[in-house]
Amino acid sequence: MTATLPRTDVVPAASPKRRARAGGVLAVVPLLAFTAIAFGVPAIAMLNGAFSVKDQATGASSYSTQNLTTSLQGAYLTALLGSVKLSAVSAGIGTLLGLPLAQVIVTSRFRVLREAALTASGVLANFGGIPLAFAFVATLGNAGVLTRHLGLTDAGWDLYSFWGLVIVYLYFLIPLMVLTITPALEGLRSQWREAAQNNGATGVQYWRHVALPVLLPSLLGGFVLLFGSAFAAYATAAAMVGSSVPLVTLQIADAISGNVLVGQENVALALSLDMVLVAGLVMAVYLPLQRRSARWLDA
Structure with missing residues (x-):
């Protein structure tokens, strides 16, 4: 066997x-x-x-940090700081105005109005570029309808300025903030408000000690998202202010179109790299905040 x-x-x-x-x-x-x-x-x-630098005498190319150094000096640095300032101011105002507007939408008893507001926010958040610039020029420009009827020019109003550009950016940043913060507001538990009221807390105290601390990661994340959206915007500013307001996106466009000194063509790529680094920092802040907010609201 x-x-x-x-x-x-x-x-x-x-x-x-x-x-x-x-x-x-x-x-x-x-x-x-x-x-x-x-x-x-x-x-x-x-x-x-x-990182490529071309020798004008010999035509030879070599790798160097000269372009990056140039992109952080003079008018280029002014444009980069101008974009950061414009993005921070417009994102901050958009966050402050978008939160109460989103709260009104979330607590509305009319479902049709709520859905219509969210749909409109989705459309307006993606409405930008040249059409938006032309709409504001026709409305609030030097010869705009509201400018002439309200006499805004005599009051010192100027659409083609830093604050004029901020107002235009808020047209799509506030709806974007509404879309961003609405899920977080919907995640607030009604039991939290009831518990606060049972312990004698007022509405202001509830928002100060309960709701806002929970919403803080979402608010900061929304601010960062608005900052990135404003920082990357180009067509609206190009059509409205041209070079009167220094912005890094406009500097890059001038460099790409050849409106630069001889031998400085690659400075546009260095400026683009600066923008990528800023965007990377923005995302590095946004993603942890988003995860932290999700843990709170899904608990």
């Missing part, structure tokens, strides 16, 4: 979980390839140009 030995040449079948995991990886491959082509190639080209 001979013993039957187990076969060692049989390959075990893959488990369902392993097959599902492999299928998920294959499904992501097209997205990764598209991301690598659409974002990776331009990023590599930007980095290469930002």
Whole structure:
């Protein structure tokens, strides 16, 4: 009688979980390839140009940090700081105005009005560029309808200024804040308000000690999101103020169009790299705040 030995040449079948995991990886491959082509190639080209310096005498190119140094000096630095200031001011005002507006929408008893307001916010948050600039020029420009009828010019109003640009940016930043903070407001538990009232807290005390601390990560995240949206805006400012308000996006456009000194063409790529770094810092702040807010509201 001979013993039957187990076969060692049989390959075990893959488990369902392993097959599902492999299928998920294959499904992501097209997205990764598209991301690598659409974002990776331009990023590599930007980095290469930002660190490339061409010798005007010999025509030879070499790698140096000269372009980055130039992008942080003179008019370029002024434009970068101007964009940061404009984005911070408009994002701060948009956050302060968007929160109470979103609260009114969330607590509205009329469902149709609530849905209409959220739909309008979604449309207005994506309405920008040249059409928005022309709409404000026709309304609040030097010869605008409201400017002439209300005599705003005599009162010192100037649309083509820093504060004029802030007002235009608020047109799409406030609706964006409404869309951003509405889910957080809907996540506030009614039991929290009832518990505060049972302990003798007023409405102001409830918002100061309960609601606002819970909403703080969402508010800061919304501010950061608004900052990034305003920081990257270009067409609206280009159509309205041109070069009267120094902005880094306008400086990049001038450099790309050839309106720069000879040998300074790659400074535009260095300025773009500066913007990418600022955007990276913005996202580094936004993502942890978003996760922290989700933990509070989903608990």
